[in-house]
Amino acid sequence: MAEKRLYHSVANQILELIDSGVFPPGSRLPGERDLATKFGVSRVAVREAEIALQAQGRLEIKVGSGAYVLDGSNQALKGLPKVGPFELTEARALFEAESAALAAPIITDEAIEELEKYIDIMSGKVKSNISPDAADEAFHMTIARSTNNHAIVFVIDSMWKMRTEAAQLQKVYKSVCDKDSSHREDEHTAILDALKNRDPSAARSAMRAHFTRMIEALLVASEEAAYQEVKRKVSESRSRFTLTQQLH
């Protein structure tokens, strides 16, 4: 723990406190002066440490208020934009369809076997330490890799990471992801069949259909969510009305 520069050591001590849960994400760190005395260093060292941590995206420093711990869960996804479920699914529909079409003529038998395995895992026919969701990702990534094109792999991998982030934030997306397993199996099987036949346009169509159905599910879910929201607001205002009446 003996770093070259003092602020390195201080920064690591702060990170330890954060990771050990003493300062959970969103919480406020003690003032610079407090930390300085606590660590037995000068205020400058603490400042430099916090500046370094801020540059790493682990802290947010608010003037006159304090230093706040940022949620480190999104560390891996920084650099990726935050996109809504619809545009993301639309983009995936386009790109993954082309990915499948490109992979179809050159996909290997080994990759085909892999895809079958993932379908079985998703359907629950085969139990595995791989979660159905992870199998879903592996299914799509295997197809992407079968294009033998690193740029395509990168793009589709990025999209999946965005999806993970979006699912964390938006309940609508999450609800769709959770219970779309009904159609998912058939659609994946259709994609697989097209790939088995080495038919590019069939693969493209099957993949597009997969995402098109997902977009429709999203639409239904978001309408449902909007309806629930309206209902909530109505009941809220009604109870407020009752309260007002009681006050009189």
Added chain:
Amino acid sequence: MAEKRLYHSVANQILELIDSGVFPPGSRLPGERDLATKFGVSRVAVREAEIALQAQGRLEIKVGSGAYVLDGSNQALKGLPKVGPFELTEARALFEAESAALAAPIITDEAIEELEKYIDIMSGKVKSNISPDAADEAFHMTIARSTNNHAIVFVIDSMWKMRTEAAQLQKVYKSVCDKDSSHREDEHTAILDALKNRDPSAARSAMRAHFTRMIEALLVASEEAAYQEVKRKVSESRSRFTLTQQLH
């Protein structure tokens, strides 16, 4: 240039000096005290700026020696994979074609005007502070933005950054990028026409044709490069053979 915190401003000033070539990669920055008086700030501000730049990987600070400029050429592209010219162009062909098709029905008249402007700049008909290469990028990015899909914008932007990196590393790619302006104008005009007509499939075809021609140019260029390489090796081994004979 008025940042929230002083060291931000100082860091940006330092970056400007670096990017403008005053402090090329590998060179040593003036001492903290010199920079402080030069920028009219305290030494602390300079220190904090240098620490932030170090955290960003732009500087290396050696105790007792000075702050040295790191090669920032790969800074913006970190996180992006290094892909070959062929696979990159192939991926761009697929994705940008879909981007154009998606944009076609909904592109605005303002965007169309922008595209015309960029074509003029590329052809040299209009002189601008925008380089032809930058205009090329702006042309494609404007189309991407016209999809109203942030995920697509991100993807195509990433591809362009990869292209920049690839062009720096591979002379083959660079040579093609330099002198493909001959067909470029016609192809861009074809894309623009399709967009003007709000014709998705025509836009897709035109964009695909654009990249397909580029791939063919790449093929020719790489064959040429391979031929030159063979010629070089032959002449090298021949001279070595001559040398060996002389030794006997």
Added chain:
DNA sequence: TAAATTAATTGGTATCACCAATATTGTATT
């Protein structure tokens, strides 16, 4: 009760002083 004022806290910056690591210079030795 609500708005306005005041006071306390917090980060931001400047300045000075001193230490430690490094680089430069000068000197002495060979």
Added chain:
DNA sequence: AATACAATATTGGTGATACCAATTAATTTA
């Protein structure tokens, strides 16, 4: 003259203090 060594200057590292500005909490006031 060339090299080795020591003195010196320069550079970054750290600490301490004071003061400013933004924010927040407490208090006062209407």
